[in-house]
Amino acid sequence: MNDDITLVLGATGNTGRRVAARLRLRETPVRTASRSSPTPFDWFHPAGWDRVLREVTTAYVVPPSVPGPVHDFVMRAEAAGMRRLVLLSGHGADDWGDSAFGRHMRSAEDAVRGSTLEWTILRPSNFDQNFDGPPFRVPLAAGELALPAGAVPEPFIDLEDVADVAATVLSEPGRHAGRVYELTGPHALTWAEAVELISRASGLPIAYRRVSPAEYTATLVQEGWSEGEAQELTEMFVLLERGVTAWTTNDVATVLGRAPRTFEDFVLRATAAKAWQR
Template identity: 70%
Template sequence: MSRNTHLVLGATGKTGRRIAARLRLRGTPVRAASRSSRARFDWSDPGTWDAVLQDVVVAYVVPPPVPGPVHQFVVRAEAAGVRRLVLLSGRGADGWGDSAFGLEMLSAEEAVRGSSLEWTVLRASNFAQNFDEDAFHAPLIAGELALPAGAVPEPFIDVEDVADAAVAVLTERRRHAGRVYELSGPRALTFAEAVELISRTSGRPLTYRQITRVEYVSTLVEQGLSEREADQIAEMFVLMGSGLIAETTDDLATVLGRTPRTFEEYVVRAAAAGAWHER
């Protein structure tokens, strides 16, 4: 493996697999690492860390689900000769205050930004792909998405844009050092508006229903999450309802020199691929 290796953690996830593919297409030496990859990496098993850091010049880091491990990972990265870190985080993290949401991302930012390495932080809005690759998908297949989100909109960002931005930051040395980019889509939509666009494009009668936080937590617990995990996820909707992350930004254009993909472009692409067909 080249000594110019680009390490991509979370390589089977929404951003990681897209970033690794883009880097390979460019001819960039890539080590794609995850719990299920040939290059095995597990945040809960520090014994897997050193091997994936060997000969790495820059690493793309997706935080683990708990606060803490990124601090030790950064120490290992420094010792291994890594020069740069690119961290995925959440929109408006500086303004989250004492919220229970995103503690793992805040911890990771503290570790990366406090290190001796060059670093860049990509703070992304909620992914559009959550509607077809993640938690919102199964309810839509069943015909209704119910969440504790009301009239405050969210500038959903296309994961393809996040991957493009990450590759630019990973491969353009120094230009992005010490920068925090707040990445959003080009306009904000309420969840009701987003579901209406999905319904129209897919040709299915899909609905959105606003529920209370208590109802949402109860639903998540019924699906197998712990009360603590459910509370943390529900707290995200409290932050969204405050309007803290409702505004769009120009940071994607700063990184890529173009406007973000629209939610409509995402919906057309996903519907054409059969994302919301009944099963």
């Protein structure tokens, strides 16, 4: 059994809770940390970081929603004796240019690359599970998903594959040092095609409608999103329409030795779980 402690930040989030569970099955000592966990962690209250970092050798980091804090966290982690860090970022970040989307992820990447830690960066595409959870499950269950996305496809990836890759990388010191893994599904689909697959498999009448970025932002604000959150999500779609994330990779297979799960497989599992039943 490995006695080194692996810290999982964002431990109640989409990837964090999955990664922590996989590490426990591998009998890896895990310290889970989030704002609501027994070991509390808040990106905006660094006074509590030293307790979280005590005796930690490896960390899985999901960056906060604003640029900057990861730089301070990395310096604190180095001083505490941490040796390795795996960072969650976004697919194709090198090609995002001056987009307003993802500045927090690019800032976090800069912090990690400039550190003395052994680092690995994971860059997944949009998650399959966005369709059976926030932010798309509710509109799909209501019968229509309206987004500012057209004919440019997206290589959606299953969260289970992202977690499998993260847990494997965290468990194999040295092997993945300095690597950037672009994690995608095996093929790309347009958002309309994804909705069509969900409608067919579930037997529910669900339509896709393309809207303008401005209309989408306004809808999100009406639904209770803050102006900043709404603009950030809209800017993601503006970026996707440039085609800079439409490409697929073999990086899941490189790490795991198997192909990634298909979007169709996700749809079948979610349909069996009645994800979109009204």
